[in-house]
Amino acid sequence: MSGVYSSRAPEPVGLYPHARRVGNLLFLSGVGPRERGTNKIPGVELDEQGNVISYDIEAQCHSVFRNVRYILEEAGSKWENIVDVTVFLTNMKKDFPAFNRIYAEYFKDNQPCRTTVEVGALPTPIAIELKVIATID
Numbered sequence: 001m002s003g004v005y006s007s008r009a010p011e012p013v014g015l016y017p018h019a020r021r022v023g024n025l026l027f028l029s030g031v032g033p034r035e036r037g038t039n040k041i042p043g044v045e046l047d048e049q050g051n052v053i054s055y056d057i058e059a060q061c062h063s064v065f066r067n068v069r070y071i072l073e074e075a076g077s078k079w080e081n082i083v084d085v086t087v088f089l090t091n092m093k094k095d096f097p098a099f100n101r102i103y104a105e106y107f108k109d110n111q112p113c114r115t116t117v118e119v120g121a122l123p124t125p126i127a128i129e130l131k132v133i134a135t136i137d
Helices: 057-076 092-106
Strands: 001-006 019-022 025-028 042-044 052-057 082-089 112-116 128-135
Touching: 025 057, 057 092, 057 128, 082 092, 092 112
Parallel strands: 082 112
Antiparallel strands: 001 019, 019 025, 025 128, 042 052, 082 128
């Protein structure tokens, strides 16, 4: 088993790697839409206390998918090797339609298993996080 640390994905917010390889499987830690080297979250506007004023779920979806791709590629895998995705949304009713539409664009050729759940909060002021399992050829 070996930890994978991406030089392009956002830094983890705790003591964990971006991913771990076990045999030919790659298990990604939860991946959000933050940008590397900053606390900037695409599409999120915060007040002075760090509370979310508004957010754009579409911008966050594109960013989280980009971050997943960064980790996969640096670990020696690729988008087409994703076999399972767990999606955490903080507002299922509001965000699921847009998320589902964007998800379909990214996964039209590769259709992994997927579970989508609503959570009360995520560790940073994000509206989406993905947990991914992929194979490595």
